[in-house]
Amino acid sequence: MVCSRTDSGAESVVVHLQPRSAETWREQLIFREFLRDDHETRAEYEAAKRAAVAEHPDDVGAYADAKNETIRSLVARAREAGYDERLPEFVAEKR
DSSP states (O other), X not given: OEEEEOTTSOEEEXXXXXXXXXXXXXXXXXHHHHHHHOHHHHHHXXXXXXXXXXXXXXXXXXXXXXXXHHHHHHHHHHHHTTGGGGSOHHHHTTO
């Protein structure tokens, strides 16, 4: 979920919903676990987020797009490191 304020002071919210069986759900969980476990990975993602917000401070879509390559790369590294097999049973059984 992303919350932000517009020039008029109104809040806007971006929410992404998806079924647990969706591959994007699995990728998000893999990504989350990889970030939780590895300080260098968190630092790399933080740098990508800071660069994206500096480049696109007023455009949530462009901000998200700017981070995508880093996220895809980190998810691929997490899969190579076996994080796909470490997901909780309620997610793994939906495969």
